Amino acid sequence: xxxxxxxxxxxxxxxxxxxxxxxxxxxxxxxxxxxxxxxxxxxxxxxxxxxxxxxxxxxxxxxxxxxxxxxxxxxxxxxxxxxxxxxxxxxxxxxxxxxxxxxxxxxxxxxxxxxxxxxxxxxxxxxxxxxxxxxxxxxxxxxxxxxxxxxxxxxxxxxxxxxxxxxxxxxxxxxxxxxxxxxxxxxxxxxxxxxxxxxxxxxxxxxxxxxxxxxxxxxxxxxxxxxxxxxxxxxxxxxxxxx
Numbered sequence: 001x002x003x004x005x006x007x008x009x010x011x012x013x014x015x016x017x018x019x020x021x022x023x024x025x026x027x028x029x030x031x032x033x034x035x036x037x038x039x040x041x042x043x044x045x046x047x048x049x050x051x052x053x054x055x056x057x058x059x060x061x062x063x064x065x066x067x068x069x070x071x072x073x074x075x076x077x078x079x080x081x082x083x084x085x086x087x088x089x090x091x092x093x094x095x096x097x098x099x100x101x102x103x104x105x106x107x108x109x110x111x112x113x114x115x116x117x118x119x120x121x122x123x124x125x126x127x128x129x130x131x132x133x134x135x136x137x138x139x140x141x142x143x144x145x146x147x148x149x150x151x152x153x154x155x156x157x158x159x160x161x162x163x164x165x166x167x168x169x170x171x172x173x174x175x176x177x178x179x180x181x182x183x184x185x186x187x188x189x190x191x192x193x194x195x196x197x198x199x200x201x202x203x204x205x206x207x208x209x210x211x212x213x214x215x216x217x218x219x220x221x222x223x224x225x226x227x228x229x230x231x232x233x234x235x236x237x238x239x240x241x242x243x
Contacts, residue, residue: 009053014050016047016050016051017048019048022067023067024088025234026067026068027185027233030045030048033063036066037062037063037066044063088142088184088235089142092142092231092235093124093125094235095182095235095237095238096124096125096127097109099216100215100216102216103129103220104129105127105128106127106129107125108125108127111125113161121153121156121160123137123139124138124139124140129218132222133175134175135178136179137154137157137158137161137178138180138181139154139180139181139182141183142184143186144183144188144189144193147192147196158178158226161177162175176221178223178224178225179227180211180228180229181226181228182228182231183228183241184230184233184235185230193241204227204228205226206223206224207223207227208229208239209242209243210227211223212238215238228242229241
């Protein structure tokens with residue numbers, strides 16, 4: 001009996017992880033899944049937290065269908081181990097590094113920029129082309145919350161990175177350092193950018209198409225102004241925000 005209860009708790013936990021990951025891959029909120037399945041958002045949260053051991057097979061099938069999957073396929077997605085909490089962030093860091101490799105950029109993830117060993121600020125990905133003396137401070141945003149603070153943070157990191165790079169340069173010319181936001185293209189994030197488009201256009205005036213060319217073409221110089229690009233929900237490609 002005890003072993004059966006333990007197994008049920010284990011499976012409920014794994015199914016909760018699968019539900020959460022499938023929802024996040026689809027770029028959906030818990031409320032979106034709840035509406036499709038005609039359940040409450042709190043109940044979807046209950047399932048994702050691994051507390052659905054008493055939930056019927058029929059209800060799990062309905063939840064799977066809300067995500068466009070059959071229950072059997074949904075069960076197959078259950079991972080063998082919990083993914084890291086920042087898995088979506090890691091996927092976008094990986095995407096930036098893979099895309100930028102085509103443009104001959106050297107990637108440095110979680111690049112610390114302060115002298116202090118403890119509590120140093122870090123840039124999600126720093127991209128360098130030493131020959132051209134170009135650098136990009138890439139900040140990845142899965143969820144936009146305090147936008148103003150995030151914008152100020154990027155400005156400070158770009159300035160600090162420029163100072164960090166100056167001593168290692170040769171000759172009299174300095175490094176060109178720009179900032180790039182990479183934003184997960186969820187419905188929520190898209191709504192924020194649409195509602196406050198003039199603010200984002202003023203802060204990120206360069207066209208995304210220019211940035212995508214610079215990232216993928218070694219002969220294209222980094223744009224003269226900061227930029228912003230989307231990723232799709234599954235972090236498989238970079239998408240122009242302002243073509």
